[in-house]
Amino acid sequence: MTQQKYKWNDTPFKGPMARARGLGSAHDGLHHWKAQKLTAVANIPLVLWGVWSAMTLAATGASIETVYGFFHQPVNAILMILFIVSVFYHMALGLQVVIEDYVHSCKKPMLLMLVKLGTTALALASIFSVLKIAL
Amino acid sequence: MASSLPPRPLSPHLQIWRWTMNMALSIFHRVSGVGLSVGTLMLVWMLVAAATDEESYKCFLDFATSWVGQVCLFGWTAALYYHLCSGVRHLIMDTGAMITIPATQKAGFVIFVVSIALTLSTWGCLKYFY
Numbered sequence: 001m002t003q004q005k006y007k008w009n010d011t012p013f014k015g016p017m018a019r020a021r022g023l024g025s026a027h028d029g030l031h032h033w034k035a036q037k038l039t040a041v042a043n044i045p046l047v048l049w050g051v052w053s054a055m056t057l058a059a060t061g062a063s064i065e066t067v068y069g070f071f072h073q074p075v076n077a078i079l080m081i082l083f084i085v086s087v088f089y090h091m092a093l094g095l096q097v098v099i100e101d102y103v104h105s106c107k108k109p110m111l112l113m114l115v116k117l118g119t120t121a122l123a124l125a126s127i128f129s130v131l132k133i134a135l
Numbered sequence: 136m137a138s139s140l141p142p143r144p145l146s147p148h149l150q151i152w153r154w155t156m157n158m159a160l161s162i163f164h165r166v167s168g169v170g171l172s173v174g175t176l177m178l179v180w181m182l183v184a185a186a187t188d189e190e191s192y193k194c195f196l197d198f199a200t201s202w203v204g205q206v207c208l209f210g211w212t213a214a215l216y217y218h219l220c221s222g223v224r225h226l227i228m229d230t231g232a233m234i235t236i237p238a239t240q241k242a243g244f245v246i247f248v249v250s251i252a253l254t255l256s257t258w259g260c261l262k263y264f265y
Binding site: 040043047051055058059064067091094098125128129 | 168186225
C-alpha cells in the first residue's frame, strides 16, 4: 500500500520515524483489534469445552464434591484458567468499545476504568478460586 | 459548555429505520456480548462460592436451579451461541469474504437457525439426562 499524501507529511513538524510508522496522532491503530481477534479465536474451543463441562457437571447434579473432583483434574483446571483469561480479556475489549460508542459525558473515563479494573478483579478472583479448588 | 446551547438536532435512530439483516446481526452481536458479560458473573459466583465453603456453594446452587437462575442460564446459553456464530462470521469477513448483501442475508439466516438449534439441543440434552 502506498503512503497517502498528506500535506503535513513533508513538513519538519513530523520526524522521519513517525513518518515511516504512519500511525498519525493516535499512535496506535491495530492493537485493540488484533487482541480482540486473537481472544475471539481462542474463545471458540474454550467456550465449547466450557459448555460441555457445565453440561456434564449439571447432569450429575453439580454437587460440590463433583466440582472439586472436576477441578482436581489438571487438564480441567488449566483449561478453565485459559478460559477465564481469554474470556475476560475479550469482555474488557468489547465493553470498552460499547462505552466509547455511547457514553460521551464525564462518566466515560470512569466507566472505562471500571470496566478495566472490574474485569481484572473478577478474572483474578476466578483464577484464584480455581487454583484453591484444584490444589 | 454545550449545556448553554439548545440541543442539536439528531439524525433518526433505530425506531425510524426498517430492520435489515446486517443491522439486526450487528445489534444482536453487541447486545449478546453485553448480556454475556453480565451473565459471566454467575460463573465467577460459582467458582468463588465453591472455593469458599459448602454453604456458599449451596446458596449458588439454589439460585442456579431456581426458575430465575434457569432463565438466566438459558438466556446466557442463547446469547453465547449467537455471539459465537456471529463472531465466526466476523472472523470470515476479516479475510474479505462474505461482505456482499446476498451473502449477509444467507449467513444471517444460517446464524439465527444454528444458534437457536444449538441452544434448544443443549437444553434438550440437559433436561433429558438430568
